[in-house]
Amino acid sequence: MNCDACGERLIEWLDGVRAPEVEGHLAGCGSCRGLFETARSTAETLRSAPVPEPRGRWEDVLRRMDRPRRRWWPAAAAAAAVAAAGLLAIPRRDEAPPKRLRIEVVEAGDRIEPGKADAVMDSLEDGTVADLGGPR
Amino acid sequence: MIAAVAEIETLPDDETLLLRVATGDRESFRTLYERHRARVFHVAYRVTGNADDAEELTQETFLTLYREARSVEGRARFTTWLTSIVLNKSINLAKQRQGRSTLLKRFFGRPREAERPRQPDAAQGLLDRVAERYRAVLTLRYVMGYSHEEIAETLDCPVGTAKSKLFQAHQAVRRAIEGEGEDE
């Protein structure tokens, strides 16, 4: 049995299937043994992961059901347009970040509804940055 | 006591409730929400690694459920359908966060306060080391305890493909632990 064939048996091995040819290969192959042991330990760690309780309440969902969607959009679009001006001056990797961008994003931030900063960042990444060939 | 038992036994199943939700029945929607919100939250939490994001994604998932209740008739089982919604939303958000973090680091030199490393538990420490699609399949299998068939249904692929994705996820974890960097 080679390593590829052995790897193909990993999932059934994790499910408890023990085949002599797999055990034989594992006994003599440190690389496969490493993969199999890591996989078993990964499965154990994830199975015993603590389960955090959600805090969200039904009332929050209900409130959003009756709210028009994307109300934040004009503010986000405006902020993206302002920030785009700064992004045009994309610095070389070894240069300091441009101060102008920092200022403009902060200014745009003042006009953003509380809690909507993430939406602004979304609009930046989805459109502006991609169009300018900036980092993703 | 007997009355209580009878009441539990007559609670409608998910598919019946969904049909009622499709007609705009908010009480049925609420029952589905209370029944499944912990499961939805947990998937979102493990894929994004962030409890606040997971709360938001949980709400969005149920709003999507409410809006699309009418279009799901005859599709996959309710739980795998619901899981596929939250999984896709979580993967997308995790990718966005990754891109954002790169952007902010580049321009501001460091991540925002909220995005600095948290104190993840051992499970999250493992999941955070691999790409979102691997986190997703590992979460379904080991955190949620899904069968290979349920994973296949959630990911809308054949069972063989689901197993192969799980294998690749284990390889990615192994590579990350060996220090060869995350596969992307």
Ligand SMILES: [Zn+2]
């Ligand atoms: Zn081998």
